Amino acid sequence: MRFPLTLAKISFLIKKYQFSLNLPDGKRQMTEVLIIGGGVIGLSIARQLHKKGVRQITILERGRTGGEASGAAAGMLAAQAETNEADDFFYLCHDSNRLYPNFARELFDETGVDIELETSGTLYLAFTDSDEREIRHRFDWQRAAKLSVEHLSAENVRKLEPFVSPEVREALFFPNDWQVENRKLLAALQKYAALNQIEIIENAAVERLIIKNGKIVGAATANQTYAAETVVLATGAWTSLIKADGFSLPQVKPVRGQMICFQTAKRLFQRVIYSPRGYLVPRLDGRILIGATVEEVGFDKNTTASGTEFLRETALEIAPSLVNLSIADKWAGLRPFAADGLPVLGAFPEIENLFAATAHYRNGILLAPVTAEIMADKIVGKIESKYLKAFGPRRFQTAKAV
Numbered sequence: 001m002r003f004p005l006t007l008a009k010i011s012f013l014i015k016k017y018q019f020s021l022n023l024p025d026g027k028r029q030m031t032e033v034l035i036i037g038g039g040v041i042g043l044s045i046a047r048q049l050h051k052k053g054v055r056q057i058t059i060l061e062r063g064r065t066g067g068e069a070s071g072a073a074a075g076m077l078a079a080q081a082e083t084n085e086a087d088d089f090f091y092l093c094h095d096s097n098r099l100y101p102n103f104a105r106e107l108f109d110e111t112g113v114d115i116e117l118e119t120s121g122t123l124y125l126a127f128t129d130s131d132e133r134e135i136r137h138r139f140d141w142q143r144a145a146k147l148s149v150e151h152l153s154a155e156n157v158r159k160l161e162p163f164v165s166p167e168v169r170e171a172l173f174f175p176n177d178w179q180v181e182n183r184k185l186l187a188a189l190q191k192y193a194a195l196n197q198i199e200i201i202e203n204a205a206v207e208r209l210i211i212k213n214g215k216i217v218g219a220a221t222a223n224q225t226y227a228a229e230t231v232v233l234a235t236g237a238w239t240s241l242i243k244a245d246g247f248s249l250p251q252v253k254p255v256r257g258q259m260i261c262f263q264t265a266k267r268l269f270q271r272v273i274y275s276p277r278g279y280l281v282p283r284l285d286g287r288i289l290i291g292a293t294v295e296e297v298g299f300d301k302n303t304t305a306s307g308t309e310f311l312r313e314t315a316l317e318i319a320p321s322l323v324n325l326s327i328a329d330k331w332a333g334l335r336p337f338a339a340d341g342l343p344v345l346g347a348f349p350e351i352e353n354l355f356a357a358t359a360h361y362r363n364g365i366l367l368a369p370v371t372a373e374i375m376a377d378k379i380v381g382k383i384e385s386k387y388l389k390a391f392g393p394r395r396f397q398t399a400k401a402v
């Protein structure tokens with residue numbers, strides 16, 4: 001029996017035809033989902049969309065994939081060390097942390113890349129009266145929220161980590177704050193893309209979004225137009241620079257973070273160690289990363305002598321025995337910061353099929369798995385996570401109107 005061609009079928013066939021069409025004059029064939037930005041957020045969303053069955057995914061990256069904040073980060077998964085109360089943001093971080101063991105396992109199975117998830121916990125040290133007040137406040141709200149947190153005496157800190165300064169007064173231990181090697185995470189996500197025909201186009205800086213009759217239809221670089229059914233802005237600190245035909249994108253500004261790195265032959269520390277002034281992240285290969293400055297200097301990614309000195313002092317306060325090590329490497333990256341310091345996730349109500357996943361500020365590595373799940377569920381399944389309401393791109397307007 002022959003079925004008549006229904007409208008839905010005709011529209012499906014037109015789409016199929018468009019997907020395979022190479023358009024002339026600088027226009028490229030239509031893609032199903034166009035992701036702008038090849039950092040950890042764009043790459044993680046691409047993978048999750050692919051796992052949910054989307055087969056036409058293109059990532060446009062203005063520079064090198066993973067070459068911005070995601071490559072500059074320290075890789076801490078610090079839901080408890082980085083938050084100050086049990087609010088939506090804390091639970092978003094917490095949920096993402098919980099996803100990491102499976103995320104790491106799956107990535108290894110899919111790509112053979114070990115992202116070096118280390119679950120040995122995090123120490124948070126106090127050296128001064130004000131540090132002690134800070135950690136006691138943190139201990140109290142986390143205990144009230146029924147989180148795993150332990151109070152340690154100075155003696156017990158030094159039993160765990162013998163190279164920590166004898167000046168330490170007390171500490172908190174967060175068994176569920178971990179770390180990953182974020183550059184390996186980026187390598188795994190890139191490999192997943194390569195193995196699964198997710199197209200990544202580097203050196204392709206999107207200048208403007210193309211919106212027609214209230215619907216996104218693509219994006220344009222200086223010399224190429226990319227037609228797309230759906231567009232995701234995963235553009236980090238550069239989000240506000242894209243033009244959008246009179247439509248305003250969320251304001252996201254860059255906040256520079258400088259890092260330094262020591263190299264040791266043998267691993268000296270077993271876990272991430274914070275103080276209220278900075279942190280030390282020991283990698284498996286003997287590197288010790290020290291971070292990070294917090295500076296509003298626009299899009300300047302240079303390191304500075306004063307930044308380096310501050311980080312060296314931070315390291316020596318935590319572990320004076322590092323004094324004779326020379327700095328093996330240093331770099332800086334730009335954290336994406338929205339007006340309220342919180343991520344911007346979800347759909348733009350006035351533009352059909354345009355989504356944002358940006359402004360992860362200090363926690364984009366931690367938040368990558370949960371962001372990918374929330375965004376893919378929304379794009380593919382129209383599922384509204386509770387977090388989309390809390391972190392939606394239009395929350396700033398609503399706040400103004402009230």
Ligand SMILES: Cc1cc2nc3c(=O)[nH]c(=O)nc-3n(C[C@H](O)[C@H](O)[C@H](O)COP(=O)(O)OP(=O)(O)OC[C@H]3O[C@@H](n4cnc5c(N)ncnc54)[C@H](O)[C@@H]3O)c2cc1C
Nearest residue numbers: 037039041062070074075076206236257333363364365366
């Ligand atoms: C020093 C430092 C330490 C950090 N440490 C940690 C940590 O320990 N744990 C943690 O969870 N987070 C950490 N962060 C934060 C984390 O790095 C960021 O939140 C995260 O990388 C953001 O990911 P992203 O993909 O949104 O941004 P990015 O990695 O910056 O990626 C955005 C990409 O979009 C591209 N892009 C922008 N505009 C366009 C355009 N118009 N066209 C095409 N491409 C475009 C950019 O080139 C860039 O590659 C740290 C950040 C810094 C700087």
